[in-house]
Structure formats: C-alpha cells, structure tokens
Amino acid sequence: MAGETQRIPQATSKRLPLYYRFLQNFANAGKKRISSSELSEAMKIDAATIRRDFSHFGALGRKGYGYDVNDLLQFFRQTLDQDEETDVALIGVGSLGSAFLKYNFQKNHNTRIVVAFDPKAPKEGKIVSNIPVFHPDMMEEKIKEMNINLVILTVPSRAAQDITDRLVEIDVKGILNFTPVRLTAPDWMRIHTIDLSVELQSLIYFIKNDVKDSQL
Known part of the structure; x- marks a missing residue:
C-alpha cells in the first residue's frame, strides 16, 4: 500500500500528525471511508493539498471510492511509529x-x-x-x-x-x-x-x- 516515503516535503511531514488525529476521530465515529473533500472540510486544508500530500506515499486511495479510513489510520500509525512509545x-x-x-x-x-x-x-x-x-x-x-x-x-x-x-x-x-x-x-x-x-x-x-x- 505504501510507496516511497523518503524525501517528502517538510510541510507535508508537519501535517502527518494532523492527518492521523483527524482519521482517529473519523474511525471513532464509525466512518469506514472518506473522500479528500470530506477530510478537507474537517481539517480546513485544501483538498488538492491533501491529495498531493498523500501522493508522496503512493496509492493510498482508489478512484471513485476515496480512502479507507482504517487503512489510512494503520498506514499513518506505522509511518509515525505510533506503536512505539x-x-x-x-x-x-x-x-x-x-x-x-x-x-x-x-x-x-x-x-x-x-x-x-x-x-x-x-x-x-x-x-x-x-x-x-x-x-x-x-x-x-x-x-x-x-x-x-x-x-x-x-x-x-x-x-x-x-x-x-x-x-x-x-x-x-x-x-x-x-x-x-x-x-x-x-x-x-x-x-x-x-x-x-x-x-x-x-x-x-x-x-x-x-x-x-x-x-x-
């Protein structure tokens, strides 16, 4: 699922913990899938910026479907080493x-x-x-x-x-x-x-x- 994670822009890196936090909120609310526009509305970040950020990590979503919340959550948990204190x-x-x-x-x-x-x-x-x-x-x-x-x-x-x-x-x-x-x-x-x-x-x-x- 994940693509190349090296050399991502610093601005993107700083947004990763925010993505993780908001995805946790969606998962806790029982949301199964989400579009970049829905995430944009919740985070007040332009949808094009979100899609560009995610593109640095490969194909995280599917055209016509959007993003699987649990898959994204697991990906960002691993990327941010959330399982390690x-x-x-x-x-x-x-x-x-x-x-x-x-x-x-x-x-x-x-x-x-x-x-x-x-x-x-x-x-x-x-x-x-x-x-x-x-x-x-x-x-x-x-x-x-x-x-x-x-x-x-x-x-x-x-x-x-x-x-x-x-x-x-x-x-x-x-x-x-x-x-x-x-x-x-x-x-x-x-x-x-x-x-x-x-x-x-x-x-x-x-x-x-x-x-x-x-x-x-």
Missing part, C-alpha cells in the same frame, strides 16, 4: 512546564514526559504530577540513564543556550523549544521553536487585516 524530558517546571506535566502527552498518543528538571527541585528529586523532577545538576546523568532523545525546553531565555549546549554533549537528538531564543546547535540536532509571543502577534496581525479587508 517515545519518552520525553521536560526542562523547566515554571507555569508552562507545570501545565505540560499535568497534561502529559501519554493521554492522547505515544509520547510521554517521564522526567523533568528544575532549579527548585532537590538533587534527589521530588514528584510533581506523578513525574520525578530533579535539579538540573542531574540532567546529564538521568537523560542518559533513561535513554531519552527528545527534550521540551521551557526555561528562561538566559538559560536556553547553555542547556542546549549541555544536551548536545550527551547527543540528545531533538528539542521542542518554547523559548524565544534562536538556539545554536549542530546540524544533526533537530530544533523546533514555538515562540508563543510571535504566534500571538501574528494572530493579532491577521485578525486586524481581516477586519480591514471586510470594510473595503
């Missing part, structure tokens, strides 16, 4: 970090926070929302001990690069960066930055321009 470390247990601990990703998919680090925590650790939290002095030891390759960074901006440098030294593969700092790291480390203030300002800009356009 990924352990994550959280660094910085302030307001945002605490919210991550309370939510934890395990409830919704295969990613879960298993350890956290914060300067206010003792070296021997404490339990917050059922997750052990240690002082950052223990970071290298615990991350290597637990074989963690993915880190969520919610520390103050002044500490972000120093923490990143330490993570590079222990070969952490990826950082989800919630600080506004543009982190410097080797090419082999993948960093995705989510700057909440920039996203908010962007939203405000578009809302204001939508209002201006409606008044023309």
Whole structure:
C-alpha cells in the first residue's frame, strides 16, 4: 500500500500528525471511508493539498471510492511509529512546564514526559504530577540513564543556550523549544521553536487585516 516515503516535503511531514488525529476521530465515529473533500472540510486544508500530500506515499486511495479510513489510520500509525512509545524530558517546571506535566502527552498518543528538571527541585528529586523532577545538576546523568532523545525546553531565555549546549554533549537528538531564543546547535540536532509571543502577534496581525479587508 505504501510507496516511497523518503524525501517528502517538510510541510507535508508537519501535517502527518494532523492527518492521523483527524482519521482517529473519523474511525471513532464509525466512518469506514472518506473522500479528500470530506477530510478537507474537517481539517480546513485544501483538498488538492491533501491529495498531493498523500501522493508522496503512493496509492493510498482508489478512484471513485476515496480512502479507507482504517487503512489510512494503520498506514499513518506505522509511518509515525505510533506503536512505539517515545519518552520525553521536560526542562523547566515554571507555569508552562507545570501545565505540560499535568497534561502529559501519554493521554492522547505515544509520547510521554517521564522526567523533568528544575532549579527548585532537590538533587534527589521530588514528584510533581506523578513525574520525578530533579535539579538540573542531574540532567546529564538521568537523560542518559533513561535513554531519552527528545527534550521540551521551557526555561528562561538566559538559560536556553547553555542547556542546549549541555544536551548536545550527551547527543540528545531533538528539542521542542518554547523559548524565544534562536538556539545554536549542530546540524544533526533537530530544533523546533514555538515562540508563543510571535504566534500571538501574528494572530493579532491577521485578525486586524481581516477586519480591514471586510470594510473595503
């Protein structure tokens, strides 16, 4: 069923978890098959974009039939390694970090926070929302001990690069960066930055321009 999955565009790669989530919703609702237009309406993504994304993986659907929901769900589960759990470390247990601990990703998919680090925590650790939290002095030891390759960074901006440098030294593969700092790291480390203030300002800009356009 699956075609060649190498060298797919980055924009397509970022949409794959969204496809998986919406397909789960359709499957839970008892939907057996779906068209690109139905998926487009649910996801608010152009149907042509969906068909183009799917074409990177070969013949996922059939002309005149559409897509089999369960087949698609199984395909994207395998593509995204949804059957394999990924352990994550959280660094910085302030307001945002605490919210991550309370939510934890395990409830919704295969990613879960298993350890956290914060300067206010003792070296021997404490339990917050059922997750052990240690002082950052223990970071290298615990991350290597637990074989963690993915880190969520919610520390103050002044500490972000120093923490990143330490993570590079222990070969952490990826950082989800919630600080506004543009982190410097080797090419082999993948960093995705989510700057909440920039996203908010962007939203405000578009809302204001939508209002201006409606008044023309």
